[in-house]
Amino acid sequence: MHQSKHSTTTQIQVPELTLKKGSKVLYMTHLALGDYVYQGAFLKALSKQYPDVQIDVWIDDCRNKKKSWHSGRNSTLQQWLAKENHLNTIYPIASSNEHREQLIADAKNQQYDFIVFVATTRAPAYLKVAQAINANATIVGTEPKNLLSRLFYRNQYKSLSTTIALSELATSQHISDFYNHIFSRLFAVSLDEQQRSREILVTNSLGEQGKQQINAWRNAKNLSNGPTIFINHISTNEKRDWQLSQLTELTAKLTEKSPNTLFVLNAPPHKFDEVSNWCAQQTNIAVEAFSATKDFFELPSVMQACDLVISVETAIMHIASSLSLPQIALIRESASSWRPLKANSVLEGKKRVDNIAASEVVVAAENILKLA
Structure with a gap:
């Protein structure tokens, strides 16, 4: 009796396009x-x-x-x-x-x-x-x-x-x-x-500038040890925005949990004055408005110096993923295929991002920052 030998072969994927040297x-x-x-x-x-x-x-x-x-x-x-x-x-x-x-x-x-x-x-x-x-x-x-x-x-x-x-x-x-x-x-x-997330490489000098900016804001507000939270509540579509009333509730509750928390509120250049005015009106929370106006890499350098990123459904949440930062992403249920791959927490709202309650974000932030 002869024993048959079974050989195993590995399937090699053949690309449809054949690239050559110099193509x-x-x-x-x-x-x-x-x-x-x-x-x-x-x-x-x-x-x-x-x-x-x-x-x-x-x-x-x-x-x-x-x-x-x-x-x-x-x-x-x-x-x-x-x-x-x-x-x-x-x-x-x-x-x-x-x-x-x-x-x-x-x-x-x-x-x-x-x-x-x-x-x-x-x-x-x-x-x-x-x-x-x-x-x-x-x-x-x-x-x-x-x-x-x-x-x-x-x-x-x-x-x-x-x-x-x-x-x-x-x-x-x-x-x-x-x-x-x-x-x-x-x-x-x-x-x-x-x-599948392209890494953003922030140079040492830019990274140091980001840290210095955060420290300057914290020192100006007499904040000792505590977390710095980067928040982006604005997108290019109102269905993907979070409301200022929700932002007020979120920052107040997190400040109550951790009084030395600094919030950095991101804004596109054309919305900066509006966001800056809102920040100036806040008397019980430490908040600074920010916008990258000189160079794209200002944005990741400041984000990288923060302890947590909270972002609605826009580029910021994907940049946070590229930087491998702790993150809470706020997206619509219909946009789940665009969720950031490395987010610690992805919260979904039905049809609109502002259907995500501030209380949900507070709980997620407390868990990530271990404030609970």
């Missing part, structure tokens, strides 16, 4: 800071796997009309991405259609081998730009979201090497699952969940 890749997407926390982790992993490949990033969102927040987002994103040594050229958000045409002309000169666009909205606009940059490149991109658009643009999409179905996004438990699917499929780059 040029243009990655196009509508980036915000929160988006880059996750997509940036995959771009870094791609660079590590293919160190001899040029990776450029197009962050223009292909809108016909400029948005009021474009300038601020452009500035902060470029400041962060400029520090990413594995990225070559960053094409900014276009200030006008003429500016976009110039960006396209600049990109044409690169003669990209591969163009990948990841767009959950305006996908056909990205396809048009990608083809204008280099119609002979291997182009891969997301399909339009709705069926009518897919039918309307089906002829244009026939020219693509392959497409990415947005149905993958709908079935993802977290937004990073969607990016993991894309990078795994196209480049055989896959990351475990805890690797």
